[in-house]
Amino acid sequence: MLDNAANVGRILRSKLRKHLRTKGDPLTIRDMREEIFDWNVRLLMIENACFTLDELSVKYWGECQPIGNVEHANFEPGYSSIIKFIAQGLNQRNIRLSCPVETIEWRQSISTGNLSQANAKPVTVTLADKRRIFADCVIATCSLGYLKENYKKMFNPELPLHLSQAIECLGFGLVNKIFLDFGEPWWGPNDQGFQFIWSKNGRRIFSKQKLATWTRDLTGFNILEGHRAVLLGQVAGRGAYIVETLSEQQVALDCINLLRHFLKREDISVPRRCKRTQWHSNMYIRGAYSHISTNCDATAVTPGILGKPVWCTVTREARDKCIPVIMLAGEATHEKYYSTTHGAFETGIRQAKTFLQYHTEKKC
Numbered sequence: 001m002l003d004n005a006a007n008v009g010r011i012l013r014s015k016l017r018k019h020l021r022t023k024g025d026p027l028t029i030r031d032m033r034e035e036i037f038d039w040n041v042r043l044l045m046i047e048n049a050c051f052t053l054d055e056l057s058v059k060y061w062g063e064c065q066p067i068g069n070v071e072h073a074n075f076e077p078g079y080s081s082i083i084k085f086i087a088q089g090l091n092q093r094n095i096r097l098s099c100p101v102e103t104i105e106w107r108q109s110i111s112t113g114n115l116s117q118a119n120a121k122p123v124t125v126t127l128a129d130k131r132r133i134f135a136d137c138v139i140a141t142c143s144l145g146y147l148k149e150n151y152k153k154m155f156n157p158e159l160p161l162h163l164s165q166a167i168e169c170l171g172f173g174l175v176n177k178i179f180l181d182f183g184e185p186w187w188g189p190n191d192q193g194f195q196f197i198w199s200k201n202g203r204r205i206f207s208k209q210k211l212a213t214w215t216r217d218l219t220g221f222n223i224l225e226g227h228r229a230v231l232l233g234q235v236a237g238r239g240a241y242i243v244e245t246l247s248e249q250q251v252a253l254d255c256i257n258l259l260r261h262f263l264k265r266e267d268i269s270v271p272r273r274c275k276r277t278q279w280h281s282n283m284y285i286r287g288a289y290s291h292i293s294t295n296c297d298a299t300a301v302t303p304g305i306l307g308k309p310v311w312c313t314v315t316r317e318a319r320d321k322c323i324p325v326i327m328l329a330g331e332a333t334h335e336k337y338y339s340t341t342h343g344a345f346e347t348g349i350r351q352a353k354t355f356l357q358y359h360t361e362k363k364c
């Protein structure tokens with residue numbers, strides 16, 4: 001039975017305390033367990049894109065499923081290659097790039113008697129340059145971060161309760177990546193990377209301002225697959241927000257100070273190039289990916305609810321037909337694979353099938 005204040009962070013801390021009490025280990029072993037726990041917390045914050053583990057629902061913990069056989073699939077030319085591949089099979093005249101959508105007006109009911117073409121369509125999409133598109137249906141795939149910030153002014157009339165509640169309750173946090181390119185590796189051929197496990201005393205170095213505080217939220221650096229001289233680090237929590245405000249030169253220096261201190265190697269050179277993502281600053285993304293937050297516990301909101309269509313009743317020749325007119329897709333709408341690209345992909349296919357089912361067959 002979960003109490004009202006249950007969350008993943010709290011449960012894990014209490015389990016650790018209980019474990020340490022019952023184990024009765026010597027102090028050094030006990031400290032070591034706590035230090036590894038601390039690393040794990042940082043890793044879970046990255047995996048769940050959250051500011052703290054206290055945001056995560058225990059009730060829905062474990063809903064996000066691993067995909068199975070393929071653990072890692074790297075797309076060498078980047079994810080845009082998938083989009084390009086799909087777009088090849090489409091009529092290029094129907095693809096409009098760099099056209100941000102500003103508003104989506106929709107109608108709950110529509111009568112298609114003698115109306116003009118514009119009025120006969122249940123959806124009007126207005127672009128940022130004020131051009132309008134009249135549509136039968138919209139599948140919107142903007143991120144949950146974008147929706148949280150814009151849904152109230154984007155949709156007119158406002159979205160039904162099940163969607164507005166899901167947008168408000170589901171969580172959408174921040175993770176950023178840092179790439180450090182050294183030109184030549186300074187590590188050994190068998191090294192895979194470096195993980196930062198801080199002793200309790202060692203952590204004081206951050207408060208003494210010898211190391212940049214944001215770097216405390218890094219779990220470590222791994223050697224980027226296929227790039228023998230590049231280290232890749234990920235950061236969530238407060239550090240993920242701070243890193244967006246710093247220059248890449250500063251990010252590189254902070255990381256090098258950390259690596260030099262941690263590995264006790266002053267000879268580590270400054271990287272040739274540093275790249276860091278800024279997913280929160282991107283006004284069309286506003287974060288990284290979604291999680292099920294404690295706000296979902298009471299409302300029973302899950303990602304699948306965000307994928308439920310908005311319906312419109314169309315009356316034609318005195319007959320009513322219900323059609324979906326707005327459908328949200330994207331990672332945050334997948335019941336089992338939320339927070340992933342394959343989840344996002346599957347929801348797009350699913351909503352497209354729903355569109356075909358209702359807009360090409362005579363069903364109600």
Ligand SMILES: Cc1cc2nc3c(=O)[nH]c(=O)nc-3n(C[C@H](O)[C@H](O)[C@H](O)COP(=O)(O)OP(=O)(O)OC[C@H]3O[C@@H](n4cnc5c(N)ncnc54)[C@H](O)[C@@H]3O)c2cc1C
Pocket residue numbers: 099100101102141142143146175176177279284285287288289329330331332339340341342344
């Ligand atoms: C650091 C990091 C690491 C990750 N690692 C992994 C991983 O290892 N494996 C994995 O599977 N996933 C990973 N992800 C998550 C993955 O990137 C997302 O789940 C995926 O990109 C979601 O796709 P989407 O189509 O739902 O949304 P998005 O990729 O956010 O695409 C939404 C698109 O909508 C556009 N848009 C928004 N608003 C408008 C508007 N008003 N008008 C027009 N267009 C608009 C945006 O510009 C954007 O192009 C990671 C994400 C991050 C940030």
